[in-house]
Amino acid sequence: MRAVLRLLLPIFLAEVWLASDPALGLQGSEAQAERGALELQGPQNQTWEELQAPANTDEKQEQEHEKAPLMAQQQQLVNETTNFGFSLLRKISMRHDGNVVFSPLGVSLAMAGLMLGTRGKTKAEVESVFHLQAVNQTEPHSLPNLFKGLREALSSNPDLGLTQGSFAFIHKDFDIEETFINLSKRYFDTECVPLNFRNASQAKGLMNHYVNKETQGKIPKLFNEVNPETKLVLVDYILFKGKWLTPFDPVYTEPDTFHLDKYKAVKVPMMYREGKFASTFDKNFRCHILKLPYRGNATMLVVLMEKKGDYLALEDYLTTDLVETWLRNMKTRNMEVFFPKFRLEQKYEMHELLKQLGIRSVFSHSADLGGLSAAARNLQVSKVLQQSVIEVDEKGTEAAAGTLSEIIAYSLPPVVKVDRPFHFMIYEETSKVLLFLGRVANPTLP
Structure with missing residues (x-):
């Protein structure tokens, strides 16, 4: 049997x-960003926001003391x-x-x-x-x-x-x-x-x-x-089924060149949007990091190496601490972004x-x-x-899945063109839980 x-x-x-x-x-x-914390369940199947407000300072401190270990365990789990x-x-x-x-x-x-x-x-x-x-x-x-x-x-x-x-x-x-x-x-x-x-x-x-x-x-x-x-x-x-916080306008999507390596290239539908984006540049790994926000307090983090062909070397160093360092050092400014559609x-x-x-x-x-x-x-x-x-298009995404580093927030050029292999991470902002992780080496292939 x-x-x-x-x-x-x-x-x-x-x-x-x-x-x-x-x-x-x-x-x-x-959960919105202003919620500030996960609605973790308490011991009586209540969310933390639903717990009765403490009557005095001592009770409040005791409640916070009891909540801290669970919050720490939850963050450890996410990490x-x-x-x-x-x-x-x-x-x-x-x-x-x-x-x-x-x-x-x-x-x-x-x-x-x-x-x-x-x-x-x-x-x-x-x-x-x-x-x-x-x-x-x-x-x-x-x-x-x-x-x-x-x-x-x-x-x-x-x-x-x-x-x-x-x-x-x-x-x-x-x-x-x-x-x-x-x-x-x-x-x-x-x-x-x-x-x-x-x-x-x-x-x-x-x-x-x-x-x-x-x-x-x-x-x-x-x-x-x-x-x-x-x-x-x-x-x-x-x-x-994530929707971009600010969608790309299909009117500006045009065929463009995506460089697979130094010698090979393919044509892809390249989306375009001008606006405010959070970004940073890691001088240690020589890579640009760009945030593309979704509705519902989620984000696609795009990691684009400065030079073609270097994207695989980065994977050996990816950790929660490194990503947190990138996020802490981001600066929001007006930029032009070109990003390929892919499935x-x-x-x-x-x-x-x-x-x-x-x-x-x-x-x-x-x-x-x-x-x-x-x-x-x-x-x-x-x-x-x-x-x-x-699947990533103008509307958004449908998905059916420490090293000490010198970081600066001003080196990303005003025009970012994702026209070579890159990595992406889709995560929920409040908890930082990683929903999907991927690498796009050739956006014309599945």
Whole structure:
């Protein structure tokens, strides 16, 4: 008997297969700015703004004292999730130097959801990737609870255009732990859907229907086939439909040259806008950093190397601290910006990359998935597949995913033309959580 667990994240998609037969082995490689703080949930399912105002100074100080550790843990989680994303980017870059797009938040939510079914060493390895082992020791489900607070803070901002959720498609005969179902619902708002995977064609059609609906048509046909021995499919989705705070006027979009390297170039539709932009220049890495704001207090951060061909070297040094340094040193001024339209769609088999980052046990015969099923012996995760889609045009973006540095804020030229390979980061301003991370080497390719 073979049990299969697929964990898929559109626009970021992580597909995890769970095999019970070791012989089968692996099957393949504005919240607004003035809010000022995340609406993290308190111990009684209240936001911090909803907590009763303190009656006196001592009570207020006590309340602030109790709130500080949770806020610190939340920021630590965001920082580690971002650094985790940069680490994944470096691993992907070892395999190819083309276009890249994925969601660090998506993969983090996927692993946190899977962690609810892990025990022992397997659970510890997942925790260690986020360097939050101490946090998770304060109470049984501290780490999932932090992710829950982050998800709720993001979803409370309708202008952000971010949708996130999950499904659990469960075969009627699979002996899944009720606790796992309850915790998945509690922390990740998972909707459980019973299916008969023995009727593979019907199961495939129903799952495609759910995924297509929740991703608003971005992933119309996720499943091409379904193994009739499948027992459980977990689908986590994250969808970002950002709109520029000030859109580009399509009237000014014209074909222009994008230099792939010193010798090759392609024609791309180049957007144009004149206005006030926040920017800086890093003299250490010789790169321009430009902010393109969305509605809902989100931003695309564009990193453009001064010289053609140097963009890959920057990836070794990307950290949360470096990005924070860039953001602190930005200055807003009037500029002209040329930015290419592009659409990327990328898939990655991630289990080997996750192994390199220290998550190994869950992919081996020694995986401890006792929290998932009472019959978890011999179960293991065999495959992780990620898929991300991002489309950037005049209206905005639709995405279905310290080194001491000398910084100056005045060197960016009054005209910025993004006509060579660049990196982009889409993040929510208040929490600084990294929603999508990518590299555009050739905007004419997916």
